[in-house]
Amino acid sequence: MLIAGNWKMYKGPAETREFCAxxxxxxxxxxxxxxxxxxxxxxxxxxxGILAVTEIGVFxxxxxxxxxxxxxxxxxxxxLKEMGVGGTVVAHSERRQLFGESxxxxxxxxxxxxxxxxxxxxxxxETQGEREAGETEMVIRRQVEAIxxxxxxxxxxxxAIAYEPVWAIGTGHTATPDQAEQAHELIKxxxxxxxxxxxxxxxxxxxxxxxxxxxxxxxxGGASLEVESFAAICEASVRS
Ligand code: PGA
Numbered sequence: 001m002l003i004a005g006n007w008k009m010y011k012g013p014a015e016t017r018e019f020c021a022x023x024x025x026x027x028x029x030x031x032x033x034x035x036x037x038x039x040x041x042x043x044x045x046x047x048x049g050i051l052a053v054t055e056i057g058v059f060x061x062x063x064x065x066x067x068x069x070x071x072x073x074x075x076x077x078x079x080l081k082e083m084g085v086g087g088t089v090v091a092h093s094e095r096r097q098l099f100g101e102s103x104x105x106x107x108x109x110x111x112x113x114x115x116x117x118x119x120x121x122x123x124x125x126e127t128q129g130e131r132e133a134g135e136t137e138m139v140i141r142r143q144v145e146a147i148x149x150x151x152x153x154x155x156x157x158x159x160a161i162a163y164e165p166v167w168a169i170g171t172g173h174t175a176t177p178d179q180a181e182q183a184h185e186l187i188k189x190x191x192x193x194x195x196x197x198x199x200x201x202x203x204x205x206x207x208x209x210x211x212x213x214x215x216x217x218x219x220x221g222g223a224s225l226e227v228e229s230f231a232a233i234c235e236a237s238v239r240s
Pocket of ligand 1: 006164168169170171172198199200201219220221222223
């Protein structure tokens with residue numbers, strides 16, 4: 001079981017230090033799930049400093065594909081690796097919808113990150129319109145097939161996929177456990193890696209979602225910004 005907190009563009013270095021110190025104390029002795037936080041780039045250093053003595057991992061929210069180069073505003077996977085970051089989220093739907101991320105650029109980022117030795121949480125998921133048009137399966141297949149083109153046997157163990165239906169992100173509308181299970185089952189048939197569910201995961205719905213046979217963890221946005229709700233989701237994952 002893997003519980004990852006995607007902070008999005010929240011928490012600068014000072015807030016990160018405060019949060020991580022509280023989380024470290026709150027989850028002291030916690031076992032049963034791998035826990036990861038994904039702060040913004042500028043806060044990674046502070047998160048790593050405080051969490052280094054714990055089992056809690058620190059991932060970035062994005063990474064470029066090249067080792068280095070003339071890419072103003074980007075951060076390379078090799079730089080992340082050098083600073084001690086364990087992995088990165090790639091192709092979050094907000095990147096796809098707001099920043100022009102395509103299946104092709106997502107595949108490049110995944111490849112570059114895996115090559116640099118990072119773990120990757122690669123995001124897939126359909127929009128509301130695609131679900132209503134009956135295209136959910138087609139969209140998931142297309143997104144996962146693009147990921148498959150860059151995955152090899154020797155880096156497969158560092159890849160997880162997050163199924164995040166776009167209509168469930170930050171909306172309070174969670175996929176039903178059945179909807180999540182169906183999508184996860186499809187993804188695992190296409191690529192046999194751990195599949196996390198994301199989209200309005202909260203302490204109240206985590207146990208039921210995480211108890212589905214093909215749900216291997218959660219990528220949590222809003223509810224990962226408070227120590228207590230994030231810790232409660234981590235604990236719910238053990239009971240499910
Ligand atoms: P949410 O976000 O939990 O706030 O819906 C999930 C995500 O975007 O990863």
